Amino acid sequence: MEIERGRRSRRRNRVLIASVAGAAVLGGVLVLLPWDGGDASPPAPGPAALARGAVTTGVPAALPDLAVLIGERERHLRAQPLDGPSWAVLGAAYVEQGRRTADVAMWAKAEKALHTSLKVGAERNPQALEGLAALAVARRDFPAAKKWGESAVKAAPKRWTAHAVLIDAYTGLGDDKGVGRALEKIMELRPDAPATGARAAAVYRDRGWREDAQARISDAAAAAEAPAERAAYLEQAGRLAFERGEREEALRFFQESLRTDPDQRAAQAGQARTLAALGRTTDALSAYQAALAKRPDAEYALELGELYESLGLGQAARVQYDLLRVRDAEAAGADERLLLGRFEADHGDPARAVRLLREEWGRQPGIAVADALGWALHRTGEHEEALEFATIATDGDKGGGVRSAPYVFHRGVIERELERYGPARRHLREALMINPYFSPLRAPEARRALDELGEPSVEDPPA
DSSP: OHHHHHHHHHHHHHHHHHHHHHHHHHHHHHHHSOTTOSOOOOOOOOHHHHHHHHHTTTSOOOHHHHHHHHHHHHHHHHHOTTOHHHHHHHHHHHHHHHHHHTOTHHHHHHHHHHHHHHHHSOSSOHHHHHHHHHHHHHTTOHHHHHHHHHHHHHHOTTOHHHHHHHHHHHHHTTOHHHHHHHHHHHHHHSTTOHHHHHHHHHHHHHTTOHHHHHHHHHHHHHHOOSHHHHHHHHHHHHHHHHHTTOHHHHHHHHHHHHHHOTTOHHHHHHHHHHHHHTTOHHHHHHHHHHHHHHOOOHHHHHHHHHHHHHTTOHHHHHHHHHHHHHHHHTOTTOOOHHHHHHHHHHHSOHHHHHHHHHHHHHHOOOHHHHHHHHHHHHHTTOHHHHHHHHHHHHOGGGTOOSOOHHHHHHHHHHHHHTTOHHHHHHHHHHHHHHOTTSOTTHHHHHHHHHHHHOSOOTTSOOO
């Protein structure tokens, strides 16, 4: 009898404890509910939460939100320096801020934060590994991006963002099969995500599937909910349209991107590029200057310098070219050899361009490097070897499937120098068919070269 009473007493205690716990949970839920008991939506996430959601899921983040997130994580980590996941988030935020602003000082801060996350965080830390891969891509260090990205995939095989960053790494290394495998994986893991569509569009563009690329990026832009993400995809759509020579459509995409996110400086530079192609030179100069004021990107400086040069404004062009040399001195670990090689080939020391680009090719032999090295070799008079690299950049069987007017133009000029007039004529004409406005300096040069070549003759070698 005493035993039975004891059992009943213990059961009552357990029921009482459960009731108290349930009341506490219910009370907590009630505190979170709106006081009027209506259907009001929960409060929208704040800027830090939005930026954190973006940087941890591989999509673009808004610059104001990033600034809030960075400040919040920095304050938190001063109080909790052993919080490994927070170090990974902070490192990813630094990478994104550096990418959006071209502030190379962010790279060193990101590297420190991400390595600290590896040191103090869990043994399996795919977030930090993936952040280091993204940092390496931003620095154009594709071998390192491959190493860190593959380590992230090994640590978390179903983490789609690690496979996504490997697409960039394999592209920079000229590994088309690797790109294909990584794309297949992200399409398997997140088939309907707008970010997957944007990645697919970039791969399709590189393979020359222009209509498929445009369809995928248009769908991604339509489906993206966050303004910064949607603006990034609209900018990508604008670039694709411009590469096809569709100036008005490209301008619409760039303008809509800027309306959606005024900090989308890549769209502002794209707008400048397109305005120049439309003959609206004053507007183009203003747009370039505005983009550079907020994002001092060396690529924009090169484009603006060439626009000035095309207008006969040599002194203004040299000011922009000097910015590239400053960028070289302040690269903070970023690999600038491709851009500097392109610059030196056309506006500086072609021999230096060849040295820079041979180093780049030996380390990361992507298609963009093949084109640049071929052009630099042509500028130093090594035309036969130049044609070998120009062919790699433009021959789909050799990996160069992208339909790029500048690449095809380079090949045509090299073939003309080698007196291969039939192929030269064909490639120069093709460059202008792909995009008649591809460069304010080189597109007119292509037209002049075609005029000088004249109509084909029976003596021309076959294409």
